[in-house]
Amino acid sequence: MHINAAFDSGNINVIKAEHPDDIRLAINKDNQSDFYQWFHFKLFAEAGEEHVMTIKNAGQSAYPDGWKDYQALASYDRDTWFRVPTEYNGKELTIRHTPEQESVFYAYFIPYSYERHQDLVQTAQQSVDCYHELLGETLDGRELNLLIVGEPAEHKNTIWVTARQHPGESMAEWFMEGFITRLLDDEDGVSRKLLDNNVFYLVPNMNPDGSVRGHLRTNAVGTNLNREWAEPSLEKSPEVFYVLKRMQQTGVDMFLDVHGDEALPYNFVAGCEGIPSYDERHQDLEDTFKAALLTATPEFQTQYGYEFDEPGKANMTVANTAVAEQFKCLSYTLEMPFKDNADLPDEDFGWSVARCQRLGEDVLTAMLAVSPKLR
Template identity: 70%
Template sequence: MIINSQFDSGNIKVLRADAPDDIQLSINKDAQSEFYQWFHFKLHTQAFVNHRIHINDLAKSAYPDGWKDYQAVASYDRDEWFRVDSSFDGDTLSIDFTPEHSSIYFAYFAPYSYERHLDLIADAQMSFDCKHELLGHTLDGRELNLLIVGDAANVKNKIWITARQHPGESMAQWLVEGLLRRLLNEDDGTAKTLLQDNVFYIVPNMNPDGSVRGHLRTNAVGTNLNREWAAPSLEKSPEVFHVLNKMQETGVDLFLDIHGDEALPYNFVAGTEGNPNYNARIAELESAFKQSLMACTPEFQDTYGYDKDSPGKANMTVACNAVGHRFDCLSYTLEMPFKDNADLPDVSYGWSPIRCQQLGEDLLIAIRAVSENLR
C-alpha cells in the first residue's frame, strides 16, 4: 500500500500502513497555525480487499463536533465523489471501505482544485458580460482574481460575492461555479433581468494559497482571513487588503460571503443584527432574502443556524459584519454543510458539488427579490 498527498490540496500524515485493516493516519496542521481538519489523500492498494482507515487525534481538531455523524467522501476518477461508511469515537474517525479499483482518493469534502479555479476564471472572461480583473497577489505569489459581471455603471447596485476565505470549505467555490453558470447564461431570464440594474463583483477563491496547501482555515502564514476585515495588511492578509480596497472603490449594496460549516447539517445564513448601525431597513431586506430563498428551494432553511449576536456586540473583524457596517448594506454569511442537508438527506452523496451548484443558481432568485430595495 502507498498513501500519497503530494498534490493540490493534499493533506495527510501516515503513522502506520502495514496492513489494509489497520491504516493509521493523522492530519497536518495549517502552516503557522493550530487549525487542522481538512484531509485529502490517495491510496494505492489491492482492489476488492476490505480496508479500515483510522484518522487519529481529532479531539483536538478545529471542530471536533464536526466529526459526529460525518461520512468521508471518496472518488476513483476525481470527478464523482461519494460517501463512504465512517464512524467517530470521540478522537478517531474510522473509514470502512472495500475499493473496486487499485487507487482511490479520500477527502473531507469534494476538492475544488486550483486548476479548476483557473479554468473557471478563463472561461468566465470569455462571456460578453464578464470582465476579469487581477486585484493583486497572495503571499505565495498566486493571483487574486475578481470577476465583474455586468456593466459597472454608477446607477447600478453593486453586488459583491466572496467565497472560500477558509480554503477547506471547498463547497463555497462549487456554489460560485453554479451561480456564475446561471448568471452568464444569456438565455436565462433571471440573469438578464438582474444585469439590467445590478453589477456583480465575484471573488471565487479568496484564499488560493491555503487551498493549494491543503489548509482548513488559514492562508500561507497562518492568518484566518475572516478575522482580518477591521485592519487587513499586506504582510498578513493581502487577500482581504486588496478586496476591501476594491470594495471601497466600487461601493457595496449587497454582500454575500460563502462558507461551509463543519458541525451543522443545514444550509443557513448569518446576518448583521449585532452591528452598531443595524436598522429596520436591513432587517426587512434580510427577511425578504430568506423568505425568497426558502420559497425557491427546500435546500435552504431558517430554523437552525448560529446564535444571533446581541445588539452592538458583533465581531467587527468578520467580513459579513465589517462590510455590512462600512457600507450600510445587506450583508450575509451563507453556510453550507460538510455533512449532508438533514432536511433532504442523500445517503450516497450527502451534500455534494451538484447541490452546491444548484444552490448557487437559486441564490440569484433571492438576490432578485431584494435588488430593487437595496437602496
C-alpha cells in the same frame, strides 16, 4: 499498499500503513496555525480487500463536533464522489472501505482544484458580460482574481460575492461555479433581469494559497482571513486588503460571503444584527432575501443556524459584519454543510457538487427579489 498526498490540496500524515486493517493516519496542521480538519489523500491498494483507516488526531481538530454523523468522501475518477462508512468515537475517526479499483482518493469534502479555479476564471471572461481583473498577488505569489459581471452604471446596485476565505470549505467554490454559470447565461431570464440593474463583483476563491496547501482555515502564513476585516495587512492578509480596497472604490449595496460549516447539517445564513448601525431597513432587506430563498429552494431553511448577536456585540473583524457596517448594506454569510442537508438527506452522496451548484443558481433568484430594495 501506498498512501500519497503530494498534490494540490493534499493533506495527510502516515503514521503506520503495514496492514490494510490497521492504517493509522494524522491530519497536518495549517502552516503556522493550530487549525486542522481538512484531509485529502490517495490510497494505492489491493482491490476487493477492506481497508480500515484511522485518523488518530481527529478528536483534537478544530471542530471535533464536525465528525459526529460525518461520512468521508471517496472517488475513483476524481469526478464522482460518494460517501463511505465512517465512525467517530470521540477521539479517532475511522474510515472503512473496500476499494473496487487499484487506487482511490479520499477527502473531507469534494476538492475544488486550483486548475479548475483557473478554468472557471478563464471561461467566465469569454462572456461579453464579464471582465476579469487582477486584484493582486497572494503571499505564495498566486493571483487574486476578481470577475466583474455587468456594465457599471450610476443607477445600478453593486453586489459583491466572495467565497472560500476558509480554503477547506471547498463547497463555497462549487457554489460559485453554479452562481457564475447561471449569471452568464444570456438565455436565463433571472440573470438578464439582474444585469439590467446590478453589477456583480465576484471573488471565487479568496484563499488560493491555503487551498493548494491543503489548509482548513488559513492562508499561507496561518492567518484566518475572516478575522482580518477590521485591519487587513499586506504582510498577513493581502487577500482581504486587496478586496476591501476595491470595495471602497466601488461601494457595496449587497454582500454575500460563502462558507461551509463543519457541524451543522443545514444550509443557512448569518446576518449582521449585532452591528452598531443595524436598523429596520437592514432587517427588512434580510427578511426579503430569506423569504425569497425559502421560496426558491427547499435546500434552504431558517430554523437552524448560529445564535443571533446581541445589539452592538458583533465581531467586527468578520467579513459580513465589517462590510455591513462600513457600507450600510445588506450583508450575509451563507453556510453549507460538510455532511448532508438533514432536511433532504442523500445517503449515497450527502451534500454534493450538484447541490452546491444548484444552490448558487437559486441564490440569484433571491437576489432578484431583494434587488429593488437595496438602495
